[in-house]
Amino acid sequence: MPVPSGHRPPEQTLEPICIVDDDESVADSLTVLLEIFGFDVQSYGSGADFLADDRRRTAGCLVIDQHMPGMNGLDVVDHLQKEGVQVPTILVSDRLDTKTRERASTLGVTKVIEKPFPLWPAV
Numbered sequence: 001m002p003v004p005s006g007h008r009p010p011e012q013t014l015e016p017i018c019i020v021d022d023d024e025s026v027a028d029s030l031t032v033l034l035e036i037f038g039f040d041v042q043s044y045g046s047g048a049d050f051l052a053d054d055r056r057r058t059a060g061c062l063v064i065d066q067h068m069p070g071m072n073g074l075d076v077v078d079h080l081q082k083e084g085v086q087v088p089t090i091l092v093s094d095r096l097d098t099k100t101r102e103r104a105s106t107l108g109v110t111k112v113i114e115k116p117f118p119l120w121p122a123v
Contacts (some may be wrong), residue, residue, distance in 0.1 A: 015060025016040040020076065021092070022068040022073045026115070030063060051079060066093035066100060067090035074100070074118045077107045 017039050021027040027043045034041045042059075044050040048070055062080075064073040071079075073091050080087065091104050095113040104112050 003107060015058055016042045016055060017052060017061045017063065017088075018056065018059040019043045019063045020045075020047055020068075021063075021065040022046060023065070026065070026092075047073065047076035047079075050076060056080065056087075057083075057085055062087045062089045064091055066091055067095060071102070072108060074103050074109075076103075077109060081107065 004076060006097075016099075017034055019027050019030050019041060021030070021043075022045055026044065027045070031041045031043050042053070042055055045054070046068055047064070050056055050064075062077075064076060068072040073093070077089055077091075080110045086108075088110045089108075090111045090113060091109045093100065096114055101112060104109055
């Protein structure tokens with residue numbers, strides 16, 4: 001798949017983008033898309049898998065699903081913060097309520113995106 005016109009991969013990407021989603025098709029799609037743009041991507045099927053990997057400390061960005069078996073996305077973000085790990089985070093979910101949005105804001109989540117993802121970002 002060619003890189004869309006006007007977009008170039010980063011010159012040098014040292015820190016991986018970490019994707020945490022129990023839906024393998026979502027994780028695979030995001031991984032392929034980001035790799036097309038030249039990013040180093042690590043994918044995990046659960047919050048526990050991500051937290052067990054030392055690369056969590058060096059992630060350049062975290063894209064995490066809120067609703068997963070075991071630990072939910074915001075619990076993972078909270079755990080990272082308690083470890084002193086600060087990483088820009090995008091929370092994705094197909095069920096976002098006010099309480100989840102408020103907690104995400106309190107935890108400093110950079111962006112909250114509802115699934116299914118829009119084909120084109122709003123301008």
